[in-house]
Amino acid sequence: MSLKRELDDTYLDDHEWLNQIMNLYGEELTRIAYLYLKEWNLAEDAVQETFVKCFQKRAQFRGDSSQKTWIYTILTNTCKDFLKSAFYKKIVFLGSPHQKSFPATESAENLAIIREREYLICQCVLALPVKYREVIILFYYNSFTIKEISNMLRISEAAVRVRLNRGRGKLEKIFTQGGNLDEW
Amino acid sequence: MNGDTPELKNLKEAMDKIFLKGNHFSEVHKKIIIRRIQTSHARKLDSIIPKVFIFSLSILFMIVSSVFTYQVIAPNISSDNALENEHIVPQEKVETKTQDQQEDTQTVSPSNDSNTNSNSETKTGPKTLAALSIGKSVKGTGDLVTEVVAVREVPTSEIQTEQTEEVLVGVTIRLENRGNENLSISANKTMKLANAENELQPIIKIDKTLENTLEPGQNIQVEIVFDTSSSEKYKFYFVDLSGEQQTVWLFDYKDL
Known part of the structure; x- marks a missing residue:
């Protein structure tokens, strides 16, 4: 051959x-x-x-x-x-990189509030610094275990936990500030 | 906010619904990826095949060089060394010797000498291949290496009780069997000493060591004593075991 x-x-x-x-x-x-x-x-x-x-x-x-x-x-x-x-x-991002339009279906008030919270949390996650964002995404979005994230990012499991906690802390802070992204 | 926060628990759902809505990886993307890989594969093949070709050529060249070195150059070098040290003279080389040398070796052949009292009575006699000096060796049939190590005038007292006017010449030779078979060496058949007039001189003493067969790898040093008339020059002949050729060592009386 x-x-x-x-x-x-x-x-x-x-x-x-x-x-x-x-x-x-x-x-x-x-x-x-x-x-x-x-x-x-x-x-x-x-x-x-x-x-x-x-x-x-x-x-x-x-x-x-x-x-x-x-x-x-x-x-x-x-x-x-x-x-x-x-x-x-x-790269200069023209306008927000995120999709701002809310799906305009059955606009009940509660649904709108929930969607707003969802939008806000997503926006907050995307606004996090990369090192916190990636662990939040891999953990909550992809459902990887801490061990898997540790292998993937080549950091210790403890470091993954620390980043997760800090990432959550930053998200909490922004929520207590009423979701004002400008204060980040 | 902790891990149990519903917003984070539903992050995937929320993200997929809001920011990541829709399909973002289509057949078009797959084709682009495949095209990129094909391009790099073709590039890889283009780079590998010449490399393999060059590598193969290099290997081939090395093999040919090695074969050439071991088959052609090395034997020549070893042959040259052997000729230098042991003076193995092939038949062809003898024929290319100068006319003078040929004539010289023919005239010194004791076998052709009519005045000889040699034990060798063959009419044609062995062919003399080389004329060597003391200390040189020669390799002959059966890989027998013969070297005339030294010559000396043996005091008559060592051999005879009476004093004579004859000169006793002792020729010390080293014999080494480099072959695989036992060799029997008869001093009377293989060793001769001629004076300047090409008259062969009789052997009067042979080292007893020579009576035994020479085993493979064995190396002996023996002395053969000739009863000679006084002469300025001597020629010691060693006839090859094949009987077809002989080597001569030349030495002067002053060497004794």
Whole structure:
């Protein structure tokens, strides 16, 4: 078997695997990337980058953690690289990065209040510094365990707990201030 | 606010409903990713194949170089060394010797000498391959290495009780069996001493060590004593075990 053929066969196996992980995690990863980067185009780029890295580094996956944790680790690192990049820092967000329009269905007063609280908490979470935001998202949004987050972010479990508590504290503070984001 | 806060417990639901609403990863995104990977795969193949080719060529070159070194150069070097130290003279080389040398070796052949009193009575006689000086060695049939180590004038008192005017020449030779079989060496058949007039001189004493067979790896040093008439030059012949060729060591009376 020629080298090219051999490489192509391996490539086809990997291609099948790639399709599977894209179907499984594509949407979820894009959302998490958005929660990191607050910009859909950047989130899509980060996810593309993540899948390309996964494909290239598949052989390096040792199975120490679950495949999902491994992929999320790559995503979080990629998002952080984006955040550190000069390109990201130069981006001027025109208007709020967040969706401001509330779904205008059955506008009962209570429902509106609840939705407002939900909107507020989401906005508060997105406004948190990255190191608190990521643990809050991974813990509350993705339901990862503290141990998994610790592996993913390569920090101790204690550090994860501390960041979670501090993140919650900051969220509480903003709630007691009536949700005034300007005072953050 | 703590972990049990309903807002945080429902963070996923709220986020999905408000900020993350809709589908953000479609077939288009998958195609983009696959295209990116195909591009990098093609680039990888483009870079790997020349590398593999160059690597294979390097390996091939190294193998050819090694084979060339061991098969062609090394034997020549060792052959040169052997010739230098042991003076193994192949048949072809003898034929390329100068005419003078050929004539010289033919005239000194004791086997062709009519005045000889040698035990060797063959008409054609062995061919002389090299004329060496004392201290040089030669490798012959059966990987027998012969070296004339030293020559000396043996006091007659060591051999004979009566004083004679003859000169007793002792030739000390080292014999080493580098082959795999036992070798029997007869001094009378293999060793001869001629004077300047090419007259062979009789052996009067042979070291008893030579009576035993020379085992593989064995190395002995023996002295053969010849009863000679006084001569300015001497030629010691060692006939190869094959009987087809011989080597001559030249020395002067003053070397004794």
